[in-house]
């Protein structure tokens with residue numbers, strides 16, 4: 188490196204260290220950041236720390252030359268994460284003790300009231316409600332799905348929490364409903380639906396490893412009204428469901444078969460089908476179903492059997 192280049196890069200290191208120092212001082216001085224209700228602010232601070240220090244876990248994690256600054260940043264990150272863990276644990280204790288996630292509901296409501304529009308933002312982006320629910324459920328990621336997927340089967344992708352809350356509100360899901368997630372993945376949709384509404388919930392998932400994670404979570408939270416069945420949705424017993432959910436879990440002939448099984452069910456009782464993602468277009472073409480609003484692949488669409 189030439190002398191001129193090294194002087195320029197040293198100057199930018201000093202400027203960088205100065206900015207990071209100021210940023211850390213701001214975080215250290217803000218004691219309210221560590222209070223439980225400041226989850227959103229903590230998540231923003233954690234993102235900012237990762238951005239400022241280039242992530243802490245990789246080899247080239249530090250962007251600052253001064254290792255003391257890096258140590259301070261790490262210490263703040265540890266405190267922020269500990270405050271989040273305390274919050275998640277207190278919500279878990281609430282659920283286990285009372286069977287009712289009162290704190291969680293309060294949190295989800297508060298976060299929703301920050302979104303002025305009535306319908307949730309479309310698309311698959313996540314927000315602080317997803318962090319909260321994931322911190323509370325603590326679902327274990329299974330190493331590898333153990334079943335070779337057919338091309339018609341979608342890989343796992345979780346529904347953002349705001350869409351689950353929208354589903355609950357739009358179907359007026361209540362304790363006497365039976366909610367069925369066809370292709371439930373790690374199970375956070377039936378888990379959250381049951382916690383929030385008290386309804387019986389069922390997750391059908393073809394990957395047995397995902398079912399194991401979902402069952403562990405239900406057990407650890409003492410949720411007795413949620414069940415998970417390792418099964419292909421085409422073979423599932425749909426006879427108890429009142430509200431079915433499809434987050435584009437499969438397409439082609441599998442979707443056709445499952446929709447025709449649901450149609451058979453609708454001859455015995457009225458049912459609701461909720462969909463998200465591209466499968467909404469196929470569901471909307473079923474003449475026996477009526478959409479309650481204009482079908483939209485980026486949001487939950489609710490269909491009633493007729």
Ligand SMILES: C[S@@+](CC[C@H](N)C(=O)[O-])C[C@H]1O[C@@H](n2cnc3c(N)ncnc32)[C@H](O)[C@@H]1O
Nearest residue numbers: 340343344345346370371372393419420434436
């Ligand atoms: C897009 S993910 C949706 C996960 C979950 N419903 C959610 O909304 O968070 C689709 C899931 O469907 C599962 N799946 C795919 N084909 C299936 C089938 N034939 N029967 C049951 N589950 C299936 C996949 O393994 C995957 O976990």
